[in-house]
Amino acid sequence: xxxxxxxxxxxxxxxxxxxxxxxxxxxxxxxxxxxxxxxxxxxxxxxxxxxxxxxxxxxxxxxxxxxxxxxxxxxxxxxxxxxxxxxxxxxxxxxxxxxxxxxxxxxxxxxxxxxxxxxxxxxxxxxxxxxxxxxxxxxxxxxxxxxxxxxxxxxxxxxxxxxxxxxxxxxxxxxxxxxxxxxxxxxxxxxxxxxxxxxxxxxxxxxxxxxxxxxxxxxxxxxxxxxxxxxxxxxxxxxxxxxxxxxxxxxxxxxxxxxxxxxxxxxxxxxxxxxxxxxxxxxxxxxxxxxxxxxxxxxxxxxxxxxxxxxxxxxxxxxxxxxxxxxxxxxx
Amino acid sequence: xxxxxxxxxxxxxxxxxxxxxxxxxxxxxxxxxxxxxxxxxxxxxxxxxxxxxxxxxxxxxxxxxxxxxxxxxxxxxxxxxxxxxxxxxxxxxxxxxxxxxxxxxxxxxxxxxxxxxxxxxxxxxxxxxxxxxxxxxxxxxxxxxxxxxxxxxxxxxxxxxxxxxxxxxxxxxxxxxxxxxxxxxxxxxxxxxxxxxxxxxxxxxxxxxxxxxxxxxxxxxxxxxxxxxxxxxxxxxxxxxxxxxxxxxxxxxxxxxxxxxxxxxxxxxxxxxxxxxx
Amino acid sequence: xxxxxxxxxxxxxxxxxxxxxxxxxxxxxxxxxxxxxxxxxxxxxxxxxxxxxxxxxxxxxxxxxxxxxxxxxxxxxxxxxxxxxxxxxxxxxxxxxxxxxxxxxxxxxxxxxxxxxxxxxxxxxxxxxxxxxxxxxxxxxxxxxxxxxxxxxxxxxxxxxxxxxxxxxxxxxxxxxxxxxxxxxxxxxxxxxxxxxxxxxxxxxxxxxxxxxxxxxxxxxxxxxxxxxxxxxxxxxxxxxxxxxxxxxxxxxxxxxxxxxxxxxxxxxxxxxxxxxxxxxxxxxxxx
Numbered sequence: 001x002x003x004x005x006x007x008x009x010x011x012x013x014x015x016x017x018x019x020x021x022x023x024x025x026x027x028x029x030x031x032x033x034x035x036x037x038x039x040x041x042x043x044x045x046x047x048x049x050x051x052x053x054x055x056x057x058x059x060x061x062x063x064x065x066x067x068x069x070x071x072x073x074x075x076x077x078x079x080x081x082x083x084x085x086x087x088x089x090x091x092x093x094x095x096x097x098x099x100x101x102x103x104x105x106x107x108x109x110x111x112x113x114x115x116x117x118x119x120x121x122x123x124x125x126x127x128x129x130x131x132x133x134x135x136x137x138x139x140x141x142x143x144x145x146x147x148x149x150x151x152x153x154x155x156x157x158x159x160x161x162x163x164x165x166x167x168x169x170x171x172x173x174x175x176x177x178x179x180x181x182x183x184x185x186x187x188x189x190x191x192x193x194x195x196x197x198x199x200x201x202x203x204x205x206x207x208x209x210x211x212x213x214x215x216x217x218x219x220x221x222x223x224x225x226x227x228x229x230x231x232x233x234x235x236x237x238x239x240x241x242x243x244x245x246x247x248x249x250x251x252x253x254x255x256x257x258x259x260x261x262x263x264x265x266x267x268x269x270x271x272x273x274x275x276x277x278x279x280x281x282x283x284x285x286x287x288x289x290x291x292x293x294x295x296x297x298x299x300x301x302x303x304x305x306x307x308x309x310x311x312x313x314x315x316x317x318x319x320x321x322x323x324x325x326x327x328x329x330x331x332x
Numbered sequence: 333x334x335x336x337x338x339x340x341x342x343x344x345x346x347x348x349x350x351x352x353x354x355x356x357x358x359x360x361x362x363x364x365x366x367x368x369x370x371x372x373x374x375x376x377x378x379x380x381x382x383x384x385x386x387x388x389x390x391x392x393x394x395x396x397x398x399x400x401x402x403x404x405x406x407x408x409x410x411x412x413x414x415x416x417x418x419x420x421x422x423x424x425x426x427x428x429x430x431x432x433x434x435x436x437x438x439x440x441x442x443x444x445x446x447x448x449x450x451x452x453x454x455x456x457x458x459x460x461x462x463x464x465x466x467x468x469x470x471x472x473x474x475x476x477x478x479x480x481x482x483x484x485x486x487x488x489x490x491x492x493x494x495x496x497x498x499x500x501x502x503x504x505x506x507x508x509x510x511x512x513x514x515x516x517x518x519x520x521x522x523x524x525x526x527x528x529x530x531x532x533x534x535x536x537x538x539x540x541x542x543x544x545x546x547x548x549x550x551x552x553x554x555x556x557x558x559x560x561x562x563x564x565x566x567x568x569x570x571x572x573x574x575x576x577x578x579x580x581x582x583x584x585x586x587x588x589x590x591x592x593x594x595x596x597x598x599x600x601x602x603x604x605x606x607x608x609x610x
Numbered sequence: 611x612x613x614x615x616x617x618x619x620x621x622x623x624x625x626x627x628x629x630x631x632x633x634x635x636x637x638x639x640x641x642x643x644x645x646x647x648x649x650x651x652x653x654x655x656x657x658x659x660x661x662x663x664x665x666x667x668x669x670x671x672x673x674x675x676x677x678x679x680x681x682x683x684x685x686x687x688x689x690x691x692x693x694x695x696x697x698x699x700x701x702x703x704x705x706x707x708x709x710x711x712x713x714x715x716x717x718x719x720x721x722x723x724x725x726x727x728x729x730x731x732x733x734x735x736x737x738x739x740x741x742x743x744x745x746x747x748x749x750x751x752x753x754x755x756x757x758x759x760x761x762x763x764x765x766x767x768x769x770x771x772x773x774x775x776x777x778x779x780x781x782x783x784x785x786x787x788x789x790x791x792x793x794x795x796x797x798x799x800x801x802x803x804x805x806x807x808x809x810x811x812x813x814x815x816x817x818x819x820x821x822x823x824x825x826x827x828x829x830x831x832x833x834x835x836x837x838x839x840x841x842x843x844x845x846x847x848x849x850x851x852x853x854x855x856x857x858x859x860x861x862x863x864x865x866x867x868x869x870x871x872x873x874x875x876x877x878x879x880x881x882x883x884x885x886x887x888x889x890x891x892x893x894x895x896x897x898x
Contacts, residue, residue: 015448068701088398139587141539143546144580147566155569206539222867229709236663236785237724237775238697247723251714263449270454274543278566289547292462300462304455311455325761327714 075302085302086287094177096283107207111214137212146205342593353409362396400556415475423483432493524601535590621716622675654839707768711760718756766797
């Protein structure tokens, strides 16, 4: 019930994104045909092309047609890569999904750990360390973390691969584009290790800013939770400081922390645009910059809408976590 | 007047940056575009083979890195100042209106802010860059379009708080017009907050500029920007890692300085803002 | 024959952020007896209770004094040893049942955790014991109650859960910190009766912190009257009510409605008495 409501609430957002994309890409730049025609085409050719794309119709009609195409996943053919946009995106989406999933897990673990450490050892060096690291993590954007990773662990001490998703020499038939999942299911743990090795640096680059934001918020809400009556009562039952944090306060603290950082999870996905480019990681983020530089409008449309769907899905997942953590909202 | 270390660091770096940006022509030891093909990939002066002619070495075309960094600060500072100012003005005006007049004005503005914040910045900048094409104006517009909501939200909330306080009510009772109250009473109280936000926004703007110029969506390529220098340096990271590191250090330093300045100012202004709530 | 002293607070001085909150507090609780600690809000009663638990706020400092529990000095105890004592030998019934239970954990977990930690019971053993405990506080359908969350329970039910939890490891001392203040009058009575019942059954010593002299009169074997962080007098309950020595105690008694003498007019504590108390505090602070 709760999710159905959330899903329905998400639809207007998606519609809004669609409108913005349509308006910006179709109306503002003037004539999309002008970018498609070869030089020296006759006026008649242009007219024919316009008619073929329905561009001679009024704007609302164009929008309706475009919307129904988009809803069916028909984004047209990429101008720069000469491939069906939907196919292109679908082929690359799994890589991005896996990368983001790993990065989010890493970010959540690091962020919560740092927040807990800062509260557990309040006023002593672990707190200052956690504060300093989260300050740095927030100040330095994800792509710089990626480059730093390449420099330190790829070049100065070449311990980790800095490009691609998997070593092409490895023989592995995943059967789908979800390599990580396939490796786990088929029990190829050598491949799994190889995949993860390729993911360490890009995932960390994506994870660090989110982890830092999480650490800040978790620290704050955990400190707040520690002043609550139920913590005192638990302490009076003989819970040690660590135990009371982990067993009692943390779960309470995560509820506000998740509401406050929900948006940051979508930022992580947005970060793939640069980070995947830096690490030549074959995901959808990697396509975006090229598409923009080439003004590949069909591809940009497809990417933006797929990203929008991803963001909405992530928001739903964040909501789901919230519901799972807080028994008070489970039965409204 | 005592200056906290945070404030000192932030102010110092920022003043230095502005000085470099405006005095780039006089301060930079070389022309940032002058190529010296006999001296490509010169290491920094303190490393083996480095010379004091090129303090931080040269890039793949033999251009002086230090000079390029200094000229790069022009772009960074220009973008930061213009974009943060525009975003600040736009957000503040809308926030003031929403907070002060309430009613449908507030509803409309708040609704737009909500939808806007749900729209991830990356998507906005991609779409904008695709529409507007590469260039400095794209960078500035992208920052303004993305970040006006920060100012708007904070200003609106603060105005609501200020409005409910006694002095605004008493100003109304003695017959001051809403406009007089807005400019004369509310604005001065929101200014400290705005200054803090503005400094933080400068840091954000510098990063966004770096991101977009790194992606090739900012100014034309041979003009020096920190982002494009990182992009160039990345290709030669195995031969000459300092090419990439030097601009990275500049960006990180600027952002840390912006954060320190913002934090320091917030601490300084806090007693002003923390009057007892009604 | 008087039972032996179980808890002995001796000359306890505590300050919070440099401001004194406990000034030479001394009182004893004997095994199996209920000692009342009475005073207005801000008198330092709660702080005294928290000092016994070793759970003073971060800004608090113990300046001098001792708290002996069955001979061991609680203040010099290491954290680990104190935590082993808390919940098992010394338990707390908190003030506000609405905020004292962890809102995101099931009732069962909150009781079972302590049992497993202190009594070394396994999951099933602890669950069975938890059911018994909830039955002992007269809560209906304890099995299903264990699976519920705090927000599904009324205030009175929550306080029963907290009382059950406090008595779960058969502690020798229970600190009841205004356990009925936040409850309705009818529920108050039931809870007091319950505490009394369990206390008798297990021969538990109770330090009963309250501002309600009426409750103290009914419940307590001995009474300490507190004001401004000082114990003004500490004597047996009968003595204090029959022949109060300190003017403040007399004033408090005059300000308390009594069911046995409904015709009496109530007199608020006079400014004169309060001025004298302040003077005493000033003299004390000047000496330290």
